Amino acid sequence: MDQENRRRATFKIVVRRVEKPFSRDLANELDWICRSFGFFEPIDKEKTASSVFKEIVYAAEHNAPISSSEIARRVGMSRGSVINHLNNLMRSGLVVRLGRNYVPRSRSMFRTIEEIEEDIERIFSRMKRAAREIDEEFGIKVER
Numbered sequence: 001m002d003q004e005n006r007r008r009a010t011f012k013i014v015v016r017r018v019e020k021p022f023s024r025d026l027a028n029e030l031d032w033i034c035r036s037f038g039f040f041e042p043i044d045k046e047k048t049a050s051s052v053f054k055e056i057v058y059a060a061e062h063n064a065p066i067s068s069s070e071i072a073r074r075v076g077m078s079r080g081s082v083i084n085h086l087n088n089l090m091r092s093g094l095v096v097r098l099g100r101n102y103v104p105r106s107r108s109m110f111r112t113i114e115e116i117e118e119d120i121e122r123i124f125s126r127m128k129r130a131a132r133e134i135d136e137e138f139g140i141k142v143e144r
Helices: 003-009 026-036 048-061 068-075 079-092 109-137
Strands: 095-098 101-104
Touching: 026 048, 026 109, 048 068, 048 079, 048 101, 068 079, 079 095, 079 101
Parallel strands: none
Antiparallel strands: 095 101
């Protein structure tokens, strides 16, 4: 299994139902997506996870992958804090690492969300097959 597939195989997705903002402001929309994926924990009052993610998205829009050091400089955080957020973003499947740089999983937010949805569908498909086998092993008739 290559490195990117291994990375995707070990991701952790948290999905929360969060009220969508009324404003159509780009920053608010991006914050909402981040909150829906479990970022902005109560301890993250400054929304630093979102700031890190926004820098990656903005850099990608300019076709310029960005390093953790550059992100730290732009958001005014220590590199260690930025790396912590980057690790969480990578675990969630929103960001991937290319050498020393970080980029969004896909070129568009829409496609990123679609890819994460496809990942979830694959996981549930495997779980359903395993559950069906367990039920059959116990002699439980499974409706199709």
